[in-house]
Amino acid sequence: MRKRALVLIIAFGLVLALSLLNVWAQQRGETYAITNARIVPITGPVIERGTVVIRDGKIAAVGRNVSIPAGARVVNAQGMWVYPGFIDSGTTIGLTEIGQVAATVDVNEIGDFNPQLKAIVAVNPSSEIIPVTRVNGITTVLTTPRGGILSGQAALINLDGWTWEEMLVKAPVGIYFNFPTIASGRFFDPETFQPRERSFEEARRQREERLQRVRQLLDDARAYAKAKRAAEAGVPEGNAANIRDRQPLLVNPVLEALVPVVEGTLPLIVAANNDRDIKAAVEFAEEQKVKILISGGLEAPKVVQLLKEKNIPVLLGPVLSLPRSEDDPYDSTFTAAKQLYEAGVKFAFLTNDASNARNLPYHAAMAVAFGLPREEALRALTIYPAEIFGVADRLGSIEVGKVANLVVWDGDPLEIRSQVRHLFINGRPVPLETKHTQLYERYRNRP
């Protein structure tokens, strides 16, 4: 009888110790080793039959002759490929669930100027779109508000985490700026519910008015920055007489958000597709001395010299879209990436999607089919966006010290037929289950 109790106590103690060990291990982060893989580090040559060791969420070792640490969980990737997770440089993931159900969409705020809005605080970590996207090898996305003229602050997020804080890679990455376009011609007037015609002159005037308001706001931000610096610096010595004139700075969140923009440390992510708008945006940036990225840029090849000269990167896409103009060549969107590459303009791919951002690799693939070197396409899915967004020290390649966002593919990730076999985000293995696989399993077994 006593013996049985003793056994029970020992067993209980063992279980306790094991679970404590487990908690400790989880907190420290497990160690994993992906072995026997063809590793594509992006920033270096392909490693045949290599090993990647993951520890504490980071890449601890990579190479051909890497020893597997004791206690590491081993993923045998015989015959498979390891790539860094892909980065989609423009989505609304986390901010939208069902496109036509307004209650589930947090993309377009009221008002034209909302630079203070932070995408990151509204990212829904439980969105079904997140697993669906990551199981096709996309581990990181830029998510942005889209409303008005200055839409808000874009956030770079990893597609795994219990909270948006855990998902966060970097925010803000830039402020989304719908560059006012010259929209002449027929349009649907929501006020009258009728189509109507807008003349070129009217459209140009409208654009100029809108730009003028942006200029005004940036001027205000500069004045605000100056006032802020003055307030922070305090009253110069020997000037005590003026002490009662000292005004505490009245914090203005809208202008506050634009301070890093006017100081040139945070870019405006300028949504512009046609060449005329891109050109105007570049001129605007010069005039205002602000940093910009072009987002969209489907007609960027027409102003490629300008972009090269001013060293402005393009977040390009969606490649899988129709030519912008009736008399563009039928393949103009497919060849855009190649033309940027040949002119030496840095670019990264985006889908401007949420639910089907999973198709990001196929946007890049189409660019390859139409002349972009495959290696360049892979860089534009990984290291180039990481560089553009200032996180190349953490993401975009398989190198020691970087975040372990790793995808094990059974083939070429740009080919549709290839499947993801293992997925790591922040060094944690992520299950390949999604709403879609669940429904599939349920209904394939319907009697």
Next chain:
Amino acid sequence: MRDARAFAARVWSMVVSFLLLGGSVSAQAPSSGDDVTLIRGGTILTVTRGRIENGSILIRGGKIAAVGRNIEAPPGAKVIDARGKYIMPGIIDCHSHIAIDGGVNEGTLSVTSMVRIEDVLDPTDINIYRDLAGGVTTANILHGSANAIGGLNAVIKLRWGKTAQEMLFEGAMPGIKFALGENPKRSNFTPPPGTPRRYPATRLGVEYTIREAFTQARNYMRQWEEYERRKRAGENVVPPRRDLKLEPLVEVLQGKRLVHAHAYRADEILMLIRLAEEFGFKIATFQHVLEGYKVAREIAAHGAGASTFSDWWAYKVEAYDAIPYNGALMARKGVVVSFNSDSAELARRLNLEAAKAMKYGGLSEDEALALITINPAKQLRIEHRVGSIEVGKDADLVIYSGHPLSVYSIVEKVFIDGQLYFDRETDLARRAEIQKEKEALKARERSAGRRPEPRGRPPEEAVTGGVEHPLSPRSGKEVRP
């Protein structure tokens, strides 16, 4: 004066785009049907009869005259070297809205079976050429989905450069568009201020709207039968008043017109199956049919086809349970499945959409290719003419640079009825020349002091406002299905 200028600008832009994009190819295309062409030395994906390595296809009079390994070029035959290339049947898009002049929806009534897409075909729509360049040779041009019973469709071949009449797929069975769920009940549509809501506003009302229309159609059919009977009996009878709304529905009841029913949810799919069975007709295809996998057994038992997307989902509530395994699941349960585009853009790469059925659900290569060739042909009842590479069928063929299920392959040549309608080489070769011509035209306009109004892009607000098939001003194409 203003009008004249606008007209001149439009003509100018049409001339430019015609010259730029297509005039070249179709101008060169032979018009006689007696030409003989031999495509030699490629990998032939017949879809229905396997794959022939290093095969040849002989085309005579617009038809496939021979397929095989050792075919000699008859004297005078044009020979096309396809070594290293892949040849497959022209893609058939079972749901498209290209080539429609103006809106795709006559959205005023819930039953608009009196209107016809055939009357508003625009053969100059540049999307015809773009989709042709993606290997599409036949498309089912459908009315929109605003109404429970929509307008009549037109099946066309993408004979770029020909007239609207010449694009019609001669002998194709006529059809009609139905629509269930959110669109006909206008869940995502804000009516203009001051206007009343349109009946129906529920799925119940959609069922009733269709039931009511077919009740009327059946009565109307009986009136005519009665009239014919009495006339045959020698009575002096007055014919019933013709009803252009009910006539197409009578054709549905008589099995002479195909129903293409836009549907999403499992319940509404089942509803229409049962309603059709009650009235004694068949649904030819369910379109979109994103929850088809939930009722695949019932769809198969009814004998309807399913014309779906590979992976679109979550754009509205009724698309929230859509899964990319849908196509494969339905196919496995015996449904004839096709992948459509419903989009001029997606239509340019339906071959890659087909590949997704291999990724999601594990279809074989031939099964995947069937989704965009022989299966839609069956759904449109034109499989005796197109959809596979077989002797006697129309020579609608696509030559790819590599395997069409690979992302790295591109379309190089497209034949319809044995004639070359798209040739990438020619397209590329003419670009510089056409650009020069365009600049010259522009310069002339400028020096004459004329300035054509640039055609604006459809502004975003036009798209976001009236969610279901809003008028996109330029193309009138559907924005979201």
